[in-house]
Amino acid sequence: MTPATRFPVSVLTGFLGSGKTTLLQKLLHHPGMARTAVVINEFGEVGLDHLLVAKASENMVVMDSGCVCCTIRGDLVDTLRDLFLKRVKGVIPEYDRVVVETTGLADPAPIIHTLMSDPLLAARFRLDGVISTVDAVHGSDQLDRNPESVKQAAVADRIVLTKTDAASPPATAELLKRLAVINPAAPVIPAAFGDVDPAQLFDAGLYNPATKAPDVARWLKEEAYRAEGHGHHHHHEHDHEHGEACGPDCGHDHDHDHGHDHHHDVNRHDDHIRAFCMVEEQPIPWDRFVDFMEALITTRGPDLLRIKGMLNVPESELPIVVHGVQHMFHPPVRLDAWPTDDRRSKIVFITRDVGHQVIEDLFNGFVRGEGTAPEVPEGARPE
Known part of the structure; x- marks a missing residue:
């Protein structure tokens, strides 16, 4: 249907x-x-x-x-x-x-x-x-x-x-x-x-009843996650103040302080939430994207609260939309047209205790071929 x-x-x-x-x-x-x-x-x-x-x-x-x-x-x-x-x-x-x-x-x-x-x-x-x-x-x-x-x-x-x-x-x-x-x-x-x-x-949702067509810009809202002037991959995060105690696995990106610090209790639950957007200039081979997501889901599935993206893949002239909640992904959707002239892939991540750098490193390993991509266990493909 x-x-x-x-x-x-x-x-x-x-x-x-x-x-x-x-x-x-x-x-x-x-x-x-x-x-x-x-x-x-x-x-x-x-x-x-x-x-x-x-x-x-x-x-x-x-x-x-x-x-x-x-x-x-x-x-x-x-x-x-x-x-x-x-x-x-x-x-x-x-x-x-x-x-x-x-x-x-x-x-x-x-x-x-x-x-x-x-x-x-x-x-x-x-x-x-x-x-x-x-x-x-x-x-x-x-x-x-x-x-x-x-x-x-x-x-x-x-x-x-x-x-x-x-x-x-x-x-x-x-x-x-x-x-x-x-x-x-x-x-x-x-x-x-x-x-x-x-x-x-x-x-x-992605589908706009008013236009009877997908409206990816309205759904993705990637510009909301991007504060200008923070390098190639803009992202919006809320980090601890420098000098506050963090556990070894906190996932916090201590090198990127974007001005969202408040004087507060370090145990405040919203300090664990990350919301950011990755933007990739080059087309992303589909199988490499799947491998990247498998690795992410296998290692951090419960902490991937929501993932939304529009991908430029070499296998398709048209954009592919992906949407995941924790370990579960919706079947990918191919749009009928690019919404704008911008052909870059954009992926929004909302995570708990998974910093931007953790995801960037995995992406580099699997998609860009930089560094060593960890092995993904058999049977760990996204559902």
Whole structure:
């Protein structure tokens, strides 16, 4: 099925108490959600009793806005298959997109892996993006205490800043600075009392429904990761202040200080996140790129939070788009045309404790043939 016929799926995540449930309640009322199916963990949590219009089945209700709300039954695969079949049979109103809510402690990666790896789901659904709620009042404290909340913000395509009505302007400004370092590319959407226009949350994926074509520049946003004047491979990192203690395996790039230092506790979780873009002038042979990614996944898979790229490979006159989350890669996509005259390969990395230099060295070894490329164990190819 073409992207136009596969339903976009947005993953809604956010830490416990970050306002995700309030946001969902407001979204379910919004007329802009009319052709949306929302998959939640429990009806009770969202408090739908007074909103019900019709019960389509035991785990599905049709909301007053016209959107379909259903709870996860069995697992996500079963629920999405059920949702698709009920749409085909006309049991529920037709929907054009799906929103899947994670639990407050959840890592969004397994949901993305499910969408990428289940053949039946991959044929009918496509990942649109990750929406993460961050609490303007308690957000900094949650980022300090919970590595999971940092990860949720780091992999997001959209960040919804909740409770802005109750937060002090200085605290909000400090939190926004932190979020810009953790995730330079994601727009931050303020939501007082949970009010957000759903149109601001969607269409974050490679495929742009407005143009009915891939829009790689909007999806990759590589310029957000590049601060001019930092050498051939521009990158944006948040490093420890010089002189602060680091472990031997910290992965920090101590030679590259790009002015994002703050006076803070060295154990702060967002200091472990790296967000940067590699730009390669020469075409990258596909098999060498695969070997490079295999080595990276084998050695640092869990710490590769997200990888997005557009590659110029000698085997194709057209660009190849790649997208990975930890050890799992989406099948590569060949675009119909180059978006601009720029033919350089651009790869965005969001990592945890894997510095730019570590990846650059591996890339040099495998792709550029500089230095010795380590052996990759059998069976360690990207999924």
